[in-house]
Amino acid sequence: MTIFDSEHGSPTPSSEHRSAQAGQGVMQLVMTSVLVIIAFTAGWFGNSYVNHNITATGDQQTVLQAWNLINQRYVNVSAINQQKMAYAAINAIVTTLGDTGHSRFETPEQFAQETKELQSAQSSGIGVLLTGGGDQPLIIEAVFPGSPASKVNVKAGDIIVAVNGTDIRGKTIDQVRPLIVGKDGTQVTLTLIRPSASATATFDVTITRGAYTFSTVDSYIIPGVNIAYIHINEFTQDADNQLRDALKQAQDKHVAGIILDLRDNPGGYLDQAQSVSSEFIAAGQGKNVLIEKTRDSQQALPVKPGGLATTTPLAILVNGDTASAAEITAGAININRPQVEVIGETTFGTGTILQTFQLNDGSALVLGTEEWLLPNGQSVYGKGYQPDQKVTLPSGVAPLQAIAAQQQNLSLAQIQQSGDTQLLAAINDLTGQK
Numbered sequence: 001m002t003i004f005d006s007e008h009g010s011p012t013p014s015s016e017h018r019s020a021q022a023g024q025g026v027m028q029l030v031m032t033s034v035l036v037i038i039a040f041t042a043g044w045f046g047n048s049y050v051n052h053n054i055t056a057t058g059d060q061q062t063v064l065q066a067w068n069l070i071n072q073r074y075v076n077v078s079a080i081n082q083q084k085m086a087y088a089a090i091n092a093i094v095t096t097l098g099d100t101g102h103s104r105f106e107t108p109e110q111f112a113q114e115t116k117e118l119q120s121a122q123s124s125g126i127g128v129l130l131t132g133g134g135d136q137p138l139i140i141e142a143v144f145p146g147s148p149a150s151k152v153n154v155k156a157g158d159i160i161v162a163v164n165g166t167d168i169r170g171k172t173i174d175q176v177r178p179l180i181v182g183k184d185g186t187q188v189t190l191t192l193i194r195p196s197a198s199a200t201a202t203f204d205v206t207i208t209r210g211a212y213t214f215s216t217v218d219s220y221i222i223p224g225v226n227i228a229y230i231h232i233n234e235f236t237q238d239a240d241n242q243l244r245d246a247l248k249q250a251q252d253k254h255v256a257g258i259i260l261d262l263r264d265n266p267g268g269y270l271d272q273a274q275s276v277s278s279e280f281i282a283a284g285q286g287k288n289v290l291i292e293k294t295r296d297s298q299q300a301l302p303v304k305p306g307g308l309a310t311t312t313p314l315a316i317l318v319n320g321d322t323a324s325a326a327e328i329t330a331g332a333i334n335i336n337r338p339q340v341e342v343i344g345e346t347t348f349g350t351g352t353i354l355q356t357f358q359l360n361d362g363s364a365l366v367l368g369t370e371e372w373l374l375p376n377g378q379s380v381y382g383k384g385y386q387p388d389q390k391v392t393l394p395s396g397v398a399p400l401q402a403i404a405a406q407q408q409n410l411s412l413a414q415i416q417q418s419g420d421t422q423l424l425a426a427i428n429d430l431t432g433q434k
Helices: 034-042 057-071 080-097 106-121 173-180 241-250 270-278 326-336 400-408 413-414 422-432
Strands: 027-032 103-108 123-134 136-143 158-165 186-192 202-208 210-212 215-221 227-232 257-261 288-294 298-302 314-318 341-344 352-358 364-373
Touching: 027 422, 057 080, 080 103, 123 173, 123 400, 136 400, 158 173, 173 186, 215 241, 215 400, 215 413, 227 241, 227 400, 227 422, 241 270, 257 364, 257 422, 270 288, 270 326, 288 326, 314 326, 314 422, 413 422
Parallel strands: 227 257, 257 314, 314 341
Antiparallel strands: 027 123, 103 364, 123 136, 123 210, 136 158, 158 186, 186 202, 215 227, 288 298, 288 364, 352 364
16 A cells, blocks of 8 residues: 555654555555655654754764865855755765665654644545556545545445546556645545446546545454454554554454454554554563663563453464564564464564654754664564565455445455455464464
8 A cells, every 4th residue: 555645643752664665556545745655654763852063073074074175166156055965965874874764864844744744643635545447447445534535425436437537447546646636625526436326327526635634543343254354554642542442342242353454554653562562462571562772771661461352363464564663563462472373474674763853954863773672582674574474465456454344344255355365364364264
């Protein structure tokens, strides 16, 4: 799933990383802000705003010497831009650290926008989840509650055939996206077919683009097997609260098991990783979620008491865009409950804890100042977490979203026909059909 809209989350102490490589599957969110993709490409692990004065020595003097020579001697004076030089230098320095997609430099605009959108937990666009495209119909898989699309006649399952009068049949999602996205307050007209009403009749819906908030946790009770399918989209500040609501609903249904979907989850707050993991791990002596490691010390972050699903049969789904807090959660549960299977593909492989240092002009250096290790001391940095069952998705198939299953009220047979082999493996695992 590729994010095109303004993202959601909140920058409070101890948050962390988003995968640097957005998924290229056929299911995508129609969104508007590229800026926040940059911001969430690295995610958050913590922030502390400090300034330090340093005296240039050695190689630092070499950089300053080059800087001064450019300022004093370069012939085209009008081409000299101090800010561009500074930002390019900082970006280059951070790149040498090799903490790809994690430690980073942010301009004042990027930092302010990221902070604003993380705090507001809002996205911007029309608020639909798409699947298909190309040689398949372009289908609205889900409509986010409270979004602009939810306020007009748009429903999950609708097929888009034109945007602003332009026929889009045969086009991919990436080709259609520029036609749909736009600035808040502007309008876009979709020409739709509603299969339940007619296979051919079309109708137009005009949507005013704008901001909306969508849930961090989506869940669906899979009929026929009574399994709770819970998808955590991101470890925002209320991730555990939303998860607890989903777990209580699952308990009320006396579910036979839970599938925890962490695919395409970029991470988020460290304290939320601790809380979410603790919902599935019984607290006790020596029960830890992770180990925080500095240059000269380390300490364990314990499992919190009061977990709601510490004995419920569980399977966890991961993929290459499962990162940071999501990797911590998958690994912590798997290590503390070895009987819980992790299914899917090797995760992204983050390993540093970020701290944000605001610079003099409002820009920010987001820097890995600690490492994190799994409870057994294992590092996944640069190599990812290996699933117990390696299951890849067929070409052209994207993960089935829990919100889509919920809005379309999918039957077990329909889920089995979705092509989501990872989800099906988890169902089989919990029903004993390995």
